[in-house]
Amino acid sequence: MMLQVLLLLLPALSPALSWIPVQDWESGNVTASVGLSGQCVCQVYLPDTTFPANRVQHMQQVSKDLILEMEIQINKMERYEVKLVNYLKELTDLTYRVSVLEGSSENYIKLDFELLRIEIREFEYLVYQLKHSLNSSSPLFDSLYTEIRNMTLIVKQLETYDNQNLEVIRIKFAKLQKKLEECQKDHEFIQPDIGNCNHTGILSISKPVVVQLNAHLSASYQYGGWGKDSKPVRGYENMYFYGGFSSPAVYDFYLYSDYEKLILRNAFQHRDIRGWEGTGNNYIVHSNTIYYQRYSPFSMAKLNLTALKYDYRVISDASQTFSYIYSHNQYLDFAADENGLWVMYASENSKGKIVLAKIDEKSFGIKDVWNTGVFKQSAGNAFMACGVMYVTRAVDANTEEIFYAYDTKTKEEKQLSIQFKKFQEKYSNLDYNPSDQKLYMYNNGYYVSYNVSFNKK
Incomplete structure (x- = not known):
């Protein structure tokens, strides 16, 4: 191989020439x-064996x-x-909690007392349910009611004290819990049969359990909803969701791993x-x-929380009037409910009456449709339980009632x-959850829940 170059360009060739052994220069190759x-x-003769092909x-x-x-x-x-983003978020949450703790440990004590108050109210409802299921009155029930009232007074008295007194109330609370369990066992009290629809419908709604103001801690967030997954996947059985807004617009949701995280406003996902905004609050x-x-x-839309995949379907008959x-x-x-997933709306063809679908x-389409006889604009809200649609309306500023029911099996009205009592006059979301047989209401910015009792056959 021969390479001809101008001497003026010889310096530029020097890197290539540096690969040629010295003896080749001396043997007349140049x-x-x-x-x-x-x-x-200048003529330079480069033998093929000197080109570093193996090195290339x-x-x-x-x-x-x-x-x-x-x-x-x-x-x-x-x-x-x-990972760094997640760690920074956890660090921010931890920094906030540490700062709160450094400022005052009373915040965590208040949380414990709030959880105790909620559980005491739930115990009161269980005693009430037990008493009415047996259709009797006895000194035992009166004693339980007295202890519950005393526990409530003790909680109020000890709430201002230190953590040591909190342990005292926990001990008393555990004793009351044990006594209630023994009472249920002695009287063969039947706990709610989750998933079983062997009854003739709703019998009663408990007193409201008011959890707290929304996660934004603002009364201006009057629109929204909260609750639990009605068909939880494995590992998320205790998950709660919340979405709150100052208008009917819907643009984000918060997810909490359990009840305590909901109280602490410590969401694990936002x-x-x-881009896929919603409106209305019955999600x-x-x-x-x-x-x-x-x-x-x-349209009706859905977002899978695991795959983060959106989808939507237009219901051509649904109206934006009612x-x-x-x-x-x-x-x-x-x-x-126990029978699956539903959507309720009104149409021009139904003249404003609720259509149940x-x-x-799997297909995210409409399978069956029922036309009911209740006007949507006269209703406060509606929900499903065991294939029956229940519709509510106001009795007065503090009282709501279920006034209408439609059975999809028999088509009977x-x-x-x-x-049942409302915490405040207006609410924007009311849904039944079959996983715990509770009603979840978003009542003027507050989390409110109810226990549902069914009339057993």
Whole structure:
């Protein structure tokens, strides 16, 4: 192989020439002559064996290895970045909790007392349920009621004291709990049979259990909803959700791993649905998927919380004219019960009366439709339980009642009067949860829940 170069370019060739052994230069491989134009021409003879082909191949392989290693490191950095974001969030939460603790430990003591108060109210309801299930009155029940009232007074007295007194109330509380369990066992009291619809419908609704103001700690967040997954997936049986807004617009949700995290406002996930905004407040979480009313196009939408996959379906018959009396834009009302997933709406064809539709969870389409006889605009809200639609309305500022029921199995309508107390006059979300047989209400910015009793056959 011969390479001709101008002497003026010889310096540029020097890197290549450096590969040629010295003895090859000395053996006459380099000659010089004068060109036609008078320039000096240098002729260099490079034997094929002197070109470092093996080194080039080696460098190519090294380059590929370096590129692969770089991609691996970039992937590691991306994973580390995600972990770092999570760690920073946890650190922020921890810093906040430490700062609160340094400021005053009373905040955590108040949380413990709040949980105790809620449990005491639930015990009161259990005693009431036990008494009415046996249809009797005895000194035993009177004694339990007295102890519950005393426990309530003790909680109020000790709430201002230190953590040592908190242990005292816990001991007393445990004794009361044990006595109640013994009472239930002695009288063969039947606990709520979750998932069983062997009854003739709702018998009564308990007193309201007011948990606290919403996670934003603002009374201006009057629109929203909260509750539990009606068909929880494995590992998320205790998960709670919350969405609160100052208007009927729906643009994000908060998820809490358990009840205590809900009280502490310590969400493990925040789902922002901007780009897929909703409106109205009758959304639910079912099988780790949020079902809600999409704003544009007007449709029912869902977001899978694991895959973060959106989907929507337009219900051509649904109207944007008829909403519940307490809240605007509640045209599609999602519900879940022991029989599956439902959506309630009104249409021009139904002349404003509620249309009940069964949702096919796999295809996300409408499976069956029932036309009911109740006007949606006269209703406060509606929910499903064991295939029966229950509709509520106001009795007065403090009382709500279930006044109508429609059975999808028999297609029968009933007029009812099952009254229950409201915490405040208006509410924007009311849904039954089959996993614990409770009603969850978002009442003017507050978390409120009720126990549901069914009339057993």
